[in-house]
Amino acid sequence: MDLTQLIIRNTLRRRLRSLLTIVGIAVALFAFTMIRTLIQAWHAGVEASAKDRLITRNATSLVFYLPLSYQEKIARVSGVERVGRANWFGGEYKEERFNFDQFAIDENWLDVYPEFKFSPEARQAFLEDRRGALIGRDVANKYQLKVGDTVQIKGTIFPGLWEFTVRGIMEGRDAKTITRILLFNWDYLNERNKTELNRESDQPGIFVIQLKSGANPAVVAKEIDQLFANSYAETLTETETAFQQSFVSMSGAIITTLNVVSGVVVLIILLVLANTMFMAVRERYREYSILKAIGFKRRQLRTLIFGEALLLVSGGLILLALFLIPIFLLPPEKILGPLNVFFPIFTLAPSTILLVLVVATVLGAVSAAIPYSDIARARVTDGLRRLG
Amino acid sequence: MKEQDLTGQTLITVNHLTKSYTRAAEKLEVLHDVSVTVQSGEFVALMGPSGSGKTTLLNIVAGLDAPDSGEVIVAGEKIATFSEDQLADWRAQNVGFIFQFYNLLPVLTALENVSLPLSLLPMSKQEREERARFALEVVGLADRHKHFPAQLSGGQEQRVAIARAIVSDPKILVADEPTGDLDRSTATDILELLRKLNQEYKKTILMVTHDPAAAEYASRRLHLDKGRVVD
Numbered sequence: 001m002d003l004t005q006l007i008i009r010n011t012l013r014r015r016l017r018s019l020l021t022i023v024g025i026a027v028a029l030f031a032f033t034m035i036r037t038l039i040q041a042w043h044a045g046v047e048a049s050a051k052d053r054l055i056t057r058n059a060t061s062l063v064f065y066l067p068l069s070y071q072e073k074i075a076r077v078s079g080v081e082r083v084g085r086a087n088w089f090g091g092e093y094k095e096e097r098f099n100f101d102q103f104a105i106d107e108n109w110l111d112v113y114p115e116f117k118f119s120p121e122a123r124q125a126f127l128e129d130r131r132g133a134l135i136g137r138d139v140a141n142k143y144q145l146k147v148g149d150t151v152q153i154k155g156t157i158f159p160g161l162w163e164f165t166v167r168g169i170m171e172g173r174d175a176k177t178i179t180r181i182l183l184f185n186w187d188y189l190n191e192r193n194k195t196e197l198n199r200e201s202d203q204p205g206i207f208v209i210q211l212k213s214g215a216n217p218a219v220v221a222k223e224i225d226q227l228f229a230n231s232y233a234e235t236l237t238e239t240e241t242a243f244q245q246s247f248v249s250m251s252g253a254i255i256t257t258l259n260v261v262s263g264v265v266v267l268i269i270l271l272v273l274a275n276t277m278f279m280a281v282r283e284r285y286r287e288y289s290i291l292k293a294i295g296f297k298r299r300q301l302r303t304l305i306f307g308e309a310l311l312l313v314s315g316g317l318i319l320l321a322l323f324l325i326p327i328f329l330l331p332p333e334k335i336l337g338p339l340n341v342f343f344p345i346f347t348l349a350p351s352t353i354l355l356v357l358v359v360a361t362v363l364g365a366v367s368a369a370i371p372y373s374d375i376a377r378a379r380v381t382d383g384l385r386r387l388g
Numbered sequence: 389m390k391e392q393d394l395t396g397q398t399l400i401t402v403n404h405l406t407k408s409y410t411r412a413a414e415k416l417e418v419l420h421d422v423s424v425t426v427q428s429g430e431f432v433a434l435m436g437p438s439g440s441g442k443t444t445l446l447n448i449v450a451g452l453d454a455p456d457s458g459e460v461i462v463a464g465e466k467i468a469t470f471s472e473d474q475l476a477d478w479r480a481q482n483v484g485f486i487f488q489f490y491n492l493l494p495v496l497t498a499l500e501n502v503s504l505p506l507s508l509l510p511m512s513k514q515e516r517e518e519r520a521r522f523a524l525e526v527v528g529l530a531d532r533h534k535h536f537p538a539q540l541s542g543g544q545e546q547r548v549a550i551a552r553a554i555v556s557d558p559k560i561l562v563a564d565e566p567t568g569d570l571d572r573s574t575a576t577d578i579l580e581l582l583r584k585l586n587q588e589y590k591k592t593i594l595m596v597t598h599d600p601a602a603a604e605y606a607s608r609r610l611h612l613d614k615g616r617v618v619d
Contacts, residue, residue, distance in 0.1 A: 295480025
């Protein structure tokens with residue numbers, strides 16, 4: 001008989017209670033994992049962004065554009081390697097509003113975003129066809145699109161029916177690259193703005209800036225903004241990460257709510273586990289006193305009590321894995337349904353797994369700490385006196 | 389289990405021991421200037437009315453409780469100066485405990501209960517099992533080694549508890565009302581077993597009892613009253 005066997009026997013002593021505790025832990029950890037994954041998905045854009053890439057936008061608001069002439073001036077700022085331009089298009093495909101992002105871009109944009117991989121032939125075909133489009137792998141797969149197909153998008157910000165021909169399919173450099181995207185020529189947008197829509201032309205929404213190696217993003221950003229200070233269209237330049245973060249911040253209340261809910265879930269796990277451990281140790285108070293009497297030290301009792309809590313937590317984690325594995329083997333659209341549009345990357349991140357393991361272990365230890373401290377502090381003779 | 393050949397040497401010396409408890413702000417003196425010596429190989433019955441201090445004396449000698457003042461020397465060691473961990477080690481090696489209500493762990497078989505104290509000592513699993521089997525043989529329960537406590541009678545449980553007490557070959561066995569929960573016939577069997585451990589295996593036994601018939605099995609009887617040894 002060693003301590004490990006005794007821990008296992010103690011845990012199995014009240015099998016129904018242990019089973020219910022394990023199921024309770026697993027269900028609560030499942031909720032915690034899904035919430036953390038959702039929060040992670042919310043930040044996917046931020047994670048995919050580059051800290052050494054700058055975005056310049058109108059300082060007043062994103063809904064205001066910038067003069068095209070800024071592009072050349074920004075390109076002359078020291079530390080700037082390349083400047084591209086883009087406009088958010090925001091159209092509907094097949095009457096769905098948020099099915100994928102669409103951007104009007106210039107050639108430089110393609111070089112500023114090397115994480116989108118496509119063949120030189122596709123690039124050439126795209127640039128030569130004013131109505132050409134490059135689509136991401138996710139879009140191609142979801143809508144069964146291939147090179148040469150026609151895509152009709154209904155403009156919402158830029159009204160009308162916009163027709164594009166797929167000239168290439170872009171793969172993501174890694175799993176973080178969101179390929180739910182369609183790119184088309186900025187000149188096509190500008191031309192229709194001018195000729196059909198009677199909108200102001202030569203107005204990019206943002207400039208995307210690739211920095212020279214070793215350039216300080218903060219210094220370059222400040223220099224760009226100073227360049228246009230006191231003009232009618234002042235700029236706000238920030239890293240792409242900060243730019244993406246500002247979108248996430250707009251959902252601050254939702255994320256805060258999710259964080260609070262995940263905190264409540266953690267509390268529930270603690271209560272479930274602490275209740276079981278408290279009852280188990282209380283029932284065995286006299287046994288622990290006997291163990292002390294025959295020579296067991298505090299550290300051995302600690303091993304018994306903490307071991308039991310961690311064994312219950314381990315059971316919960318194994319059951320959790322059995323819940324999660326089949327779910328995360330499914331593609332995100334099967335897991336999230338229509339919500340997948342908002343969370344194109346919905347995967348169980350290693351950091352989430354690590355967080356769940358740490359939370360579970362810490363909660364196991366905390367739930368054992370209070371009953372253990374009772375046992376550790378109790379005098380053997382007091383325990384024996386309770387024997388009758 | 390070794391037969392100890394120290395009969396006649398002083399094993400336990402208690403000098404001017406006092407012990408009091410505070411209950412509801414009132415100080416209650418349980419032992420008052422108690423001095424006792426026990427020779428190795430003795431079987432001593434501690435008798436006295438409830439509240440006379442006999443269990444407290446037993447607990448102090450067994451290293452479960454500390455005196456307020458006085459000296460306790462067991463096998464040449466002043467145990468009152470030991471730290472909590474030192475006392476735990478000392479108890480594991482030197483004292484076997486027998487309780488009124490047996491106090492076996494219900495999730496362990498008889499053999500596992502007996503081998504439990506050995507898990508604290510440096511020895512192989514095989515050696516632990518051999519010694520536990522031998523201890524069960526000594527108490528006459530070798531054939532019940534796979535039984536759980538719930539599958540044993542009260543007398544059998546107490547025998548397993550005695551096997552647990554002797555398995556680490558301690559110098560002293562302390563028994564607090566070991567027959568208090570048993571019928572007369574079974575109690576007699578247990579007392580015969582204790583006598584056998586005392587006479588054949590030369591175990592020094594300190595037994596607290598109210599029962600004069602049980603005390604008859606001891607080689608010496610110490611009477612306590614109001615915290616003092618009266619004879």
